[in-house]
Amino acid sequence: MSGAQLSDHTVTKHTIHEVARRAKxxxxxxxxxxxxxxxxxPATAKRVSAAIEELKYYPDTHARSLVSGRSRILGLIxxxxxxxxxxxxxxxxxxxxxxxxxxVLVSSTNYDSARMTLSVRRMLxxxxEGVAVMTSEMDDHLIEQFARRSVPMVFLDVGTPGEHISNIVVDYAMGVNEAVAHLVGLGHRRIGFVSGPQDLLSAQARRGAFVRSIEAYGIASDGRLIVxxxxxxxxxxxAMNRLLKLPERPTAVLASNDLTAVGMMRAVRLAGLVVPRDISIVGFDDIWLAEFTEPPLTTVRLSRRELAEKACGALIAGLSAAPRPREYGIETHLVIRESTCPA
Amino acid sequence: MSGAQLSDHTVTKHTIHEVARRAKxxxxxxxxxxxxxxxxxPATAKRVSAAIEELKYYPDTHARSLVSGRSRILGLIxxxxxxxxxxxxxxxxxxxxxxxxxxVLVSSTNYDSARMTLSVRRMLxxxxEGVAVMTSEMDDHLIEQFARRSVPMVFLDVGTPGEHISNIVVDYAMGVNEAVAHLVGLGHRRIGFVSGPQDLLSAQARRGAFVRSIEAYGIASDGRLIVxxxxxxxxxxxAMNRLLKLPERPTAVLASNDLTAVGMMRAVRLAGLVVPRDISIVGFDDIWLAEFTEPPLTTVRLSRRELAEKACGALIAGLSAAPRPREYGIETHLVIRESTCPA
DNA sequence: GCGCCGCATGTAAACGTTTTCATGAATATA
DNA sequence: TATATTCATGAAAACGTTTACATGCGGCGC
Structure with missing residues (x-):
């Protein structure tokens, strides 16, 4: 009978009232x-739990959020x-x-500020209850919208900790120094650098760390080697093509991230040269792919796991009234594979 | 004065009542x-809009969802x-x-069914309002939970369209045929295949398509060539290492996805051979990376954009009462790069 | 001029929780 | 024994919307 079938599939809305009635x-x-x-x-609790179990009841998030004011959602940009x-x-x-x-409400902005505005709007x-901003296109206007509502925020490298703002500062210098030391130790003197987009703060930081590191080794930094x-x-x-066209091309090049390094390696091969014999390459980030490029990429590791932990931790800590750190540090370290060799 | 400062930052909760009062x-x-x-x-609307603008008011999602019963959230697994x-x-x-x-609430299950159960729970x-399941670890029990609540679902290849269930069927055979034709045209006869995990339906489909395609070309399929x-x-x-150890190794190998192909290429190089001279390799999916491997990978393209469009479209169509297609087809096509050459 | 209809607006009841406050019983304190 | 204190529970208000229903008003057909 189709009527019977239908009622098989019918679900009574399981509200808290149903449970209450059931558990008396x-x-x-x-x-x-x-x-x-x-x-x-305890005895009552047991009875209630049984009813909950029986009805497979779970509270309505919307109703809950409405009255409690807590959404139990974190934003990640x-x-x-x-x-x-x-x-x-x-x-x-x-x-x-x-x-x-x-x-978690994830949003990928594609470096597009209109999209960013939209994401922020949606999250608002x-x-x-908190937002992790793992990009640098965040303008003050948007930050203010969260601040106004006392929403804890955590930024990557953007660096102005405040009432509701935490900051994660990555020690780019550490890994970059290790990389430069490694290269210098292998006899390299003409060392190039391929930077990221200049408006990205983390890219600026990487580049700055490189310049300082090079100079610390007594190598005059040559503007032409930085593209x-x-x-x-x-x-x-x-970028690598431009570097290769230089009258005196570098014997080693650092990349601002691994994707860049992948492109660089391809340029080198296209030029009929081989990595690392003709030119050493070092990446940055240590994405999973680094292990499987040809040759496997020597790179500076920035732990995503650690980054995630600190970012999420900062947000959740920010939700309690307790005093908490406003700055979290993350180290970076060189991972040596096969894309580097003596000059 | 700190009091003044404080009140600068104070925000009145902008509810619909405020707006109403303001617009009279x-x-x-x-x-x-x-x-x-x-x-x-129109005149009233204008006044109201002005008030909304002034207060930067936007409706509370939770209250809205509570009463309307619509969450305006889609799940993606x-x-x-x-x-x-x-x-x-x-x-x-x-x-x-x-x-x-x-x-969109995104959830990555990591092939782990406990995690899957948790995701489903959270989404429930x-x-x-709809769930796109782009993986095969979905068991009937979980499906039923959505079905019971009339939540539209869309699956990838899992294939049992029903009342609230749509299905996207990818035409794996098409691309695989093109790949095999390409290889046979180049003179290959001993063609291998590296499959995906057997419990993954899409992996099974890819493998099945390969076997049928090979046979269509009059080549007896050799079990040892499928790993x-x-x-x-x-x-x-x-997998490629195993293939290379065969007494008569294949002259070309198809991979069930591009990641697999990347590993295969590495194995070939480690064995001192070169792709494609010694062995041709064809991938599947055409992820962005395929363009940048060494050599660039010949592969079968499965458009993610199209997949996303169909999946999302199916869900949104499912929300209206109107009759709608229950099956969506997607073609796949060979993209020839440099990892294949004559036998 | 009368009833009807459509339009613009308002009133009030939901929606399913959490939370404040009240109540009664049982236990501890004097 | 009378009074305070804790403990377990319940009644009812609130949260900020949407929506079913009611109201008043001007225009239209007759």
């Missing part, structure tokens, strides 16, 4: 069993989810957030 | 100006966001969803 208590008690079990008699650096970050962030009972509407990329493969390819 | 209308009228402008006098195939899919999906006013709690990978780089590497 008030809805208040049900709510308490879920949220503050210490306030309810990245610049380009297509860059292998970010999925790992997203994954780690989600892991941790989920474990703490938070859901969903009343996120601009875009943190993508094609940018690295173009 | 009832909250109903405000609601209507936002949701069904046709029902309100992928198996591994770390696989470059998926970020592009996620990006496309988000683009489209956002444009339609939906937010957030009352997603199993895991859709990751390392699996491809191992």
């Amino acid at each position: 208590v008030s809805i208040t008690t049900v709510s308490r069993t879920i949220n503050t079990p210490s306030l309810v008699d 990245v610049s380009d989810i297509t860059n292998p650096f970010f999925p790992e970050l997203v994954q780690g962030f989600e892991d941790i957030a989920t474990r703490q009972g938070y859901d 509407e969903r009343k996120v 601009q990329g875009d943190h993508k493969v094609t940018g690295g390819l173009d | 209308v009832s909250i109903t009228t405000v609601s209507r100006t936002i949701n069904t402008p046709s029902l309100v006098d 992928v198996s591994d966001i770390t696989n470059p195939f998926f970020p592009e899919l996620v990006q496309g999906f988000e683009d489209i969803a956002t444009r339609q006013g939906y937010d 709690e957030r009352k997603v 199993q990978g895991d859709h990751k780089v390392t699996g491809g590497l191992d």
Whole structure:
């Protein structure tokens, strides 16, 4: 009988009232069993839990958020989810957030400020309880919108900790120094650098660290050896081509990120040269791909897991009133593979 | 004065009531100006809009969802966001969803069924209006939970369209045929295949397509030439090593996905051979990386953009009562680069 | 001039929780 | 024994919307 079939599939809306009726208590008690079990008699709690189990009841998030003012959502803004650096970050962030009972609203802005504005708008509407901004296109106007609502924020390298703002500062200099030391130790003196987009603060930091490091080794930094990329493969390819055309080409080149290095390696091969015999290459980030390029890439590791942990941790800490650190440091270290060899 | 400063930052909660008061209308009228402008006098609407603008008011999503029963959230479940195939899919999906006013809750299950159960639970709690399942670890029990609530679902290749279920069927055979034709045309006869994990339906489909295609060309399919990978780089590497140890090794090998192909190429090089001179390799998916491997990878393209569009489209169509297609087809096509050459 | 209809607007009831406050019972304190 | 204190529970208000229903008003056909 189709009527019977239909009612098989019909679901009574399982609200807190149903549970209450079933357990013969008030809805208040049900709510308490879920949220503050210490306030309810163990025997009653058991009865309520049984009813919940039976009905497969779970509270309506919207109703809950409406009255409690807490959405249990965290926002995560990245610049380009297509860059292998970010999925790992997203994954780690989600892991941790989920474990703490938070859901994550991810947004990839594609370096586009209109998109960014839209993301912020959406996050505001969903009343996120915290936002991690892992990109630099965030303008003050948008920051203010979160600040105004006392939403904790955490930034990467952007560096103005404040009431609700934490900052993660990556020690780029550390890894870059290790890389330069490694190269110098191998006898390299003409060392080039392919930077990222100049408006990206983290890219600026990487470049700055390189210049300082080079000079620390008594090598006069040569402007012609520093060319601009875009943190993508094609940018690295173009940049390396320019470097190769130099009258005196570098014997080693550092990249601002691994994608850039991949493009650079391709440019070298296209020029009929081989890495590392003719030119050594060092990347930055240590994305999974670095292990599988040809040859495997020597690179500076920036742990995504650690980044995710600190970012998420900062946000969740920011939700409690307790005093908390406003700055989190992250180290970077050289990982030596096969894209470098003596000059 | 600190008091003054403080009040600078104080925000009055901008509710619909504030707007109403400001525009001298009832909250109903405000609601209507936002949701069904046709029902309100243009002059009034203008006044209301002005008030909204002034207060930078936007409706509270939770309250809205609570009463309307619509969350404006779509769920997207992928198996591994770390696989470059998926970020592009996620990006496309988000683009489209956002444009339609939906937010997206992304979940990467890492091939782990416990995680999957958790994701489903979270999505149910957030009352997603539709779920796209781009992985095969979905068991019937979980599917039923969505079905019970009439949540539209769309699957990839899993193939049991129903009341609320749409299915996207990828024409793997098409691309695989093109690849085999290409190889046979180049004179290859001993053609190998590295499959994906066997419990993945899409991997099974790819393998099946290969076997049928080979036979269509009158080549007896040789079991030893088909070895199993895991859709990751390392699996491809191992698999290719096994293939290379064969008394009569294949002159060309198809991979079940590009990551596998990357591993295979590495194995070939490690064995002191060169692609494509000694062995031709064809990938599957055409992830961005395929263009930048050494040599650039000949592969079968499966458009992520199209996949995202169809998946998202199916969900949104499923929300209206109108009859809609239950099956969406996607073609695949060979992209010839430099990892293949005459036998 | 009367009833009717459509239009613009408003009133009030939901939606499903959390939370404040009140109540009664049981236990400890004097 | 009378009074305070804790403990377990419940009643009802609030959260900020949408929406079903009601109202008043001007125009139209007759």
